[in-house]
Amino acid sequence: MSISTSVRRAGVALVASALAASLVAVGTPAEAVSPTSPAGRGATWLANQLNAKGLIHNRQYAFNDYGLTADTVLALDSIGGHQRDVRRARKALARHVAAYTGKKTDRYAGATAKLAVVAQETGGGARHFGGYNLVARLGRLVATDAPIAGRIEDRSSYGDLANTIGQIFAVRALLRAGHPAARSALRFLLEQQCNRGFLRLEFNSDKTATQQGCTGSSPADTDVTALAVVELAPVAAGHGALRHALRDATRWLKRQQRSNGSLGGGVSTPAANANSTGLAGSAFRAEGRCGAARAAARWVAKLQITGNVSGTPLAGERGAIAYDRTALRTARQDGIDKTARDQWRRAGAQAAPALVALSRCGS
Numbered sequence: 001m002s003i004s005t006s007v008r009r010a011g012v013a014l015v016a017s018a019l020a021a022s023l024v025a026v027g028t029p030a031e032a033v034s035p036t037s038p039a040g041r042g043a044t045w046l047a048n049q050l051n052a053k054g055l056i057h058n059r060q061y062a063f064n065d066y067g068l069t070a071d072t073v074l075a076l077d078s079i080g081g082h083q084r085d086v087r088r089a090r091k092a093l094a095r096h097v098a099a100y101t102g103k104k105t106d107r108y109a110g111a112t113a114k115l116a117v118v119a120q121e122t123g124g125g126a127r128h129f130g131g132y133n134l135v136a137r138l139g140r141l142v143a144t145d146a147p148i149a150g151r152i153e154d155r156s157s158y159g160d161l162a163n164t165i166g167q168i169f170a171v172r173a174l175l176r177a178g179h180p181a182a183r184s185a186l187r188f189l190l191e192q193q194c195n196r197g198f199l200r201l202e203f204n205s206d207k208t209a210t211q212q213g214c215t216g217s218s219p220a221d222t223d224v225t226a227l228a229v230v231e232l233a234p235v236a237a238g239h240g241a242l243r244h245a246l247r248d249a250t251r252w253l254k255r256q257q258r259s260n261g262s263l264g265g266g267v268s269t270p271a272a273n274a275n276s277t278g279l280a281g282s283a284f285r286a287e288g289r290c291g292a293a294r295a296a297a298r299w300v301a302k303l304q305i306t307g308n309v310s311g312t313p314l315a316g317e318r319g320a321i322a323y324d325r326t327a328l329r330t331a332r333q334d335g336i337d338k339t340a341r342d343q344w345r346r347a348g349a350q351a352a353p354a355l356v357a358l359s360r361c362g363s
Helices: 004-009 037-048 066-077 083-094 096-100 107-121 136-140 164-177 182-191 222-235 241-256 276-287 290-301 324-334 341-358
Strands: none
Touching: 037 066, 037 341, 066 083, 066 096, 066 107, 066 341, 083 096, 083 107, 096 107, 096 136, 096 276, 107 136, 107 164, 136 164, 164 182, 164 222, 222 241, 222 276, 241 276, 276 290, 276 341, 290 341, 324 341
């Protein structure tokens, strides 16, 4: 299942607050890539998706998409060169912490974890973000009793929709903060990795079951596996089990890469797509697999809008990245309207950072 679709179950109950998978910088670059490079063009297009308030606004369904705003912030921070836009969007998110992570008695673990990572990685301070201590709030959403000790949990009237996506962000945030719950959260995450190296998306729905980890019937998920590598490689030093898990995950991803550099997603999105290929490309770069990273980036680059598009249906869209070839063909004929723009934004946030490998890898 591609994160572009599965992400709607990453910890936010309301459709209007759906989470998208996102990238954190694969090591903050010493300097931004060229603004005229594929990654630079992609970043500029993403920055232009922010409205005057610094948020991604979904015009089709008329709501501010805080999760996708966070994805965009992290992608821009990863590529570099748009720190003013990063700060503007971060400040906007700080004004909407409760709307995104849960109001009153509702608490969404995945959203809280992702926002904590945004704060940590962009200079917002996760313990003092918009008047909230996101680290403490996240720590309270980590289960302490067996058999689910370490598992993140939503506490809301909509039920518990937390999954491995949110767990990855939680481990990243808690390790970075040195929180006591970090080790148990990490242990639970590692249980979601299957013997072949991939990570599954969904937790066991039975919280009383002895078996809370991967089983022989757990479906593989390319996007979740790649996300784990991207997010956790920067915080893996000193954690031998995590380093070993990330190596296994990267090897599994490499086995899924096709000869043209592309990868498909999970069971519902097996065809090659920019989201899955972009995430995997960034994972390869994070682990120093530059050949695989560049192959993925070259495939993604073929889905990017380039050249002089003035006077065409794609005027003003240079740098945007299509989900797949079908989406690109449709956009060339009809442009990117409000019904299609959400998919393009998600593809860009996940795929644009992978294009950095075309000019720089291993740095």
